[in-house]
Amino acid sequence: xxxxxxxxxxxxxxxxxxxxxxxxxxxxxxxxxxxxxxxxxxxxxxxxxxxxxxxxxxxxxxxxxxxxxxxxxxxxxxxxxxxxxxxxxxxxxxxxxxxxxxxxxxxxxxx
Amino acid sequence: xxxxxxxxxxxxxxxxxxxxxxxxxxxxxxxxxxxxxxxxxxxxxxxxxxxxxxxxxxxxxxxxxxxxxxxxxxxxxxxxxxxxxxxxxxxxxxxxxxxxxxxxxxxxxxxxxxxxxxxxxxxxxxxxxxxxxxxxxxxxxxxxxxxxxxxxxxxxxxxxxxxxxxxxxxxxxxxxxxxxxxxxxxxxxxxxxxxxxxxxxxxxxxxxxxxxxxxxxxxxxxxxxxxxxxxxxxxxxxxxxxxxxxxxxxxxxxxxxxxxxxxxxxxxxxxxxxxxxxxxxxxxxxxxxxxxxxxxxxxxxxxxxxxxxxxxxxxxxxxxxxxxxxxxxxxxxxxxxxxxxxxxxxxxxxxxxxxxxxxxxxxxxxxxxxxxxxxxxxxxxxxxxxxxxxx
Numbered sequence: 001x002x003x004x005x006x007x008x009x010x011x012x013x014x015x016x017x018x019x020x021x022x023x024x025x026x027x028x029x030x031x032x033x034x035x036x037x038x039x040x041x042x043x044x045x046x047x048x049x050x051x052x053x054x055x056x057x058x059x060x061x062x063x064x065x066x067x068x069x070x071x072x073x074x075x076x077x078x079x080x081x082x083x084x085x086x087x088x089x090x091x092x093x094x095x096x097x098x099x100x101x102x103x104x105x106x107x108x109x110x111x
Numbered sequence: 112x113x114x115x116x117x118x119x120x121x122x123x124x125x126x127x128x129x130x131x132x133x134x135x136x137x138x139x140x141x142x143x144x145x146x147x148x149x150x151x152x153x154x155x156x157x158x159x160x161x162x163x164x165x166x167x168x169x170x171x172x173x174x175x176x177x178x179x180x181x182x183x184x185x186x187x188x189x190x191x192x193x194x195x196x197x198x199x200x201x202x203x204x205x206x207x208x209x210x211x212x213x214x215x216x217x218x219x220x221x222x223x224x225x226x227x228x229x230x231x232x233x234x235x236x237x238x239x240x241x242x243x244x245x246x247x248x249x250x251x252x253x254x255x256x257x258x259x260x261x262x263x264x265x266x267x268x269x270x271x272x273x274x275x276x277x278x279x280x281x282x283x284x285x286x287x288x289x290x291x292x293x294x295x296x297x298x299x300x301x302x303x304x305x306x307x308x309x310x311x312x313x314x315x316x317x318x319x320x321x322x323x324x325x326x327x328x329x330x331x332x333x334x335x336x337x338x339x340x341x342x343x344x345x346x347x348x349x350x351x352x353x354x355x356x357x358x359x360x361x362x363x364x365x366x367x368x369x370x371x372x373x374x375x376x377x378x379x380x381x382x383x384x385x386x387x388x389x390x391x392x393x394x395x396x397x398x399x400x401x402x403x404x405x406x407x408x409x410x411x412x413x414x415x416x417x418x419x420x421x422x423x424x425x426x427x428x429x430x431x432x433x434x435x436x437x438x439x440x441x442x443x444x445x446x447x448x449x450x451x452x453x454x455x456x457x458x459x460x461x462x463x464x465x466x467x468x469x470x471x472x473x474x475x476x477x478x479x480x481x482x483x484x485x486x487x488x489x490x491x492x493x494x495x496x497x498x499x500x501x502x
Contacts (some may be wrong), residue, residue, distance in 0.1 A: 003141035004402055021488060021489075022316065022317050025316070047248065052486070054488075054489065055294070055313065055314075055316065055364070055406075056315055056316045056317070058315065058362075059315045059360055059362065062360045062362070062409060065358055066360060082342065090364075090383060090384070090385060090401065091364055091383035091384075091399075091405070091406050092382070092383040092403070092404055092405030092406055092410070092418075093383075093405075093406075095405050095410070095417070095418060096405060096409060096410050096414065
């Protein structure tokens, strides 16, 4: 899966795009892990380009969050599309993964 | 005719043996089941070591010499492909939890209801049959598709089929699995005072690990419902069991409701799942409030309970409660539009369902018609509980 990425003073912003479901969740996982670096002070997943995420995709986010929390690297997602935001609210994922409205808010507040 | 299923009944009460032989006589005569009996866990282990053809162990918990829980923990060392069903006192959460942790496949409660026992045995051996068939074919050809077939078999084998129906209410449900995605299941379990638990759940991901997680989820939810009597408490308990040992971070979203047919009250709670829909007697419908829970298996208990609520509504005569998975609301047509909850709420306008079965059929027909040629991308599950119009 193609990911856009920008690094700025230790902040790693990863921008996936498209649909994440059971058919590409393994690929999504691999791409995200490959986008991490040992120099990251914090990681922000900008989900603005994701229009659909299934439970298999949510599980990948959990695996990523667990991996980063093991390194004590702060992690958040931001810019959820309305449909993805609803999935986060209904599944309760907004209670276990930090969510910001915009990338600017995430950059300003994630520590 | 295939070989009879061999069932070892372990109980220190001498009354159980003649009762089982009497109540199961039809199935014994037809060659479907064969029963062996043991008076305690030690005796059972001796029989199992001497005879490797036992398929199912049905065991009481409290027995002299070796109790049922110790027996359960010893079964693994026998290296036999068998399943255990435990007979427990209703609400005995401590023992139920231990039995779940030690791999019990299912439970029946005391006093033993032989109709329920018959159904439980039926489901357990059906599960075992599909499991053995699937693992036998896996030995021949280990491919991803084959693994998915095993997962599908496991999924089908845990779905109950004899739906409860009384003069006051009835339940119906259906699950249609999408290719390559397995995860939905439904279940129901009866509770004291004629109450009935109904559950619809959706496991993340697919394949063998997800299928195994599905089995643990179903057992945990059923045991927790029996052990606690309240949907919210049951979800907390099931989360505790599932989260304790979950290195792969699988999760399951669950909507659980308990129905009291005497007053029509429905109490429900949800772990990361869409709330129920109620269809009124005039065919109008509304979505009940969300309960704020997190999917089971991933949040520690202190976080899990924080926003989790439970809610009670009354189902009037002729009204229907609908539990469903996102396979219904997120079903897509060829234009990539979603079916959506709004369409579901409009479905019965002017045409309220007169039975649970009618409601389930209408939902599946509507989703199929909407999706048209588009292949289903997720499992579709719908369970309906219909309160009779005439009390």
